[in-house]
Amino acid sequence: MDVSTAVFAVSCTSTPTTGTRALQKKRQLNQFLAEIERRALRIAEIGVRDRDEALDLVQDAMIKLVRNYSERSNDEWTPLFYRILQNGVRDWHRRQAVRNRVMAWVGRKSSDENDYDPVATAPDPIGRTPDEELSNSEAMQGIEIAVRELPRRQREAFMLRMFEGLNVAGTAIAMGCSEGSVKTHYSRAVHSLRDTLDEHRPGDYRPQEGKR
Amino acid sequence: MNEQDDGFEKKVKAVFDTSVDDLDAATLSKLNRGRHEALEELEHARHQWSRWMPATGVAAAVLVAIVVLQSPSDVDDAFGPTTVTDIEILLGEDSIEMLEDLEFYSWIDAAEMESDVG
Numbered sequence: 001m002d003v004s005t006a007v008f009a010v011s012c013t014s015t016p017t018t019g020t021r022a023l024q025k026k027r028q029l030n031q032f033l034a035e036i037e038r039r040a041l042r043i044a045e046i047g048v049r050d051r052d053e054a055l056d057l058v059q060d061a062m063i064k065l066v067r068n069y070s071e072r073s074n075d076e077w078t079p080l081f082y083r084i085l086q087n088g089v090r091d092w093h094r095r096q097a098v099r100n101r102v103m104a105w106v107g108r109k110s111s112d113e114n115d116y117d118p119v120a121t122a123p124d125p126i127g128r129t130p131d132e133e134l135s136n137s138e139a140m141q142g143i144e145i146a147v148r149e150l151p152r153r154q155r156e157a158f159m160l161r162m163f164e165g166l167n168v169a170g171t172a173i174a175m176g177c178s179e180g181s182v183k184t185h186y187s188r189a190v191h192s193l194r195d196t197l198d199e200h201r202p203g204d205y206r207p208q209e210g211k212r
Numbered sequence: 213m214n215e216q217d218d219g220f221e222k223k224v225k226a227v228f229d230t231s232v233d234d235l236d237a238a239t240l241s242k243l244n245r246g247r248h249e250a251l252e253e254l255e256h257a258r259h260q261w262s263r264w265m266p267a268t269g270v271a272a273a274v275l276v277a278i279v280v281l282q283s284p285s286d287v288d289d290a291f292g293p294t295t296v297t298d299i300e301i302l303l304g305e306d307s308i309e310m311l312e313d314l315e316f317y318s319w320i321d322a323a324e325m326e327s328d329v330g
Contacts, residue, residue: 026254030247037243038232055242062250070254140231143224162221163228194220 029070032077033062036164040085043159046144047089057092061085078166079173086156086174146196150189153177157185158193 037058044054061084069080147155153175160171161182171186172179 022254026251029254030251033247033250037247038235038240041235041239041243042228042232051239055239055246058243059246059250062247063253066250066253136227136230136234139227143227162225190221193224 025070028074029066029077032074033065036078036081037062039164040081043082043163044085044089046147046159047155048092049148053092057085057088060088076173078164079170082160082164082166082174083176086160090152142197143193146193149196150192153181154185154189154192157182158189161186 040058040061041051041054044057045051048054048057061081064084065077065081069077072080147158150158156175157171160166160174161168166174168179168182171182175182175185
């Protein structure tokens, strides 16, 4: 083996090939999306009040993240993903507003408001008594209604910080605002929700021991 | 954030987490399918890039060939005498001094012209 062949052989073994890198990236993205998808779906569902629409929005966000930001570092994926998802939810509401105006104009009432039944879309029971399941379902229903009544920015800050567990910096990236604004929105949201849920406090519900 | 808020947040978070854990099998299956469809974009993007690679390579090669094979006379016309003169000016110490005092020399030039006229 001459020198040039030897150098080529060494370089081939020391650096991963393009195919290997792509496979590794795909594996990382798969793991990231698998970890985030269920919470993302529930957050989107609270935003749009429809599970199928939420599923579409989550998938769109996944596609956009993979297509545009897969080369970014893994730490950036969570805030970027939620930024895409929040934009998707916002666009969805704009489209709905236009659609509702058109429907009102042609004299037909949109059936979205009437079709949504939180009890019907409540999750199936998993290892809990019917009382516990009902208690949690009612508590979540109350929280969802209260969260929906928050101003948009407060709602976004609350869901990203509380439900997704993003830190202030990550939430700021996802919302496209300053960290100070995130703190303000979040604090106002928590106080507003506490007031709203005062009589409907989820304190009655006790998470099962050792479930989480 | 006081303790009351903290307790409230923990309870709300617990309720939310339970609702996430309670997602039914059909929904989880849809999520799984959606994720895999999204990951196919990675392959798609890679293939799209590799599809354009030969065309990009040919275009780059043609561009290089045009630059390399450009006739020497054209190059001379464009840069020849001027470039040589510039280099002479830049390399000669006297010339640099002259460049530093351009206003002085233009004044001499103007004064000579005036005297010729006068």
